[in-house]
């Protein structure tokens with residue numbers, strides 16, 4: 001790419017209104033009908049969709065899978081101070097319940113591991129924080145369930161038991 005073209009592109013980017021850049025995912029409403037989060041299989045108490053991406057499982061009586069419950073707790077310990085209760089967003093940070101649906105698993109991970117900045121709007125990086133990294137699937141699954149309106153706001157009432165496999169993963173991760 002020529003220097004001239006690069007400069008033109010750079011000034012075009014600077015000219016974009018702020019709302020069009022960083023927070024575009026979270027501003028987009030989620031229509032659950034447009035996203036297929038059907039459980040394809042379960043493995044050791046974890047649920048996955050057809051793309052082998054972790055997802056939530058909510059029984060007819062409202063009982064949630066362990067990860068959704070755990071994610072609720074971890075989210076409110078580590079993220080809610082900026083992103084607001086139940087992933088609803090705040091004046092300071094985006095509505096991450098929508099982001100979890102729109103961004104997809106890998107981009108979501110990338111932002112949390114590496115952080116992101118946009119002027120004064122800074123998402124810290126959590127890649128070296130085991131209290132986040134060892135539970136990031138949990139947080140992602142919980143937020144996706146919120147974004148899809150599969151679980152209501154607030155603490156989930158009943159939950160599946162924590163499986164041995166999940167406990168072993170946690171021990172190995174936390175060291």
Ligand code: HEC
Nearest residue numbers: 022025026078079082093094099116117118121122123132
């Ligand atoms: C200190 C405040 C703060 C904390 C704590 C925080 N975030 Fe953020 N986060 C932000 C801000 C501000 C942004 C928007 C950054 C930008 O404008 O690029 C953001 C952006 C994000 C995004 C991208 C959203 C999008 O729609 O593009 C994700 C995903 C995210 N945060 C997840 C998390 C998770 C998960 C946690 C908890 C582990 C967390 N954040 C904790 C402030 C925070």
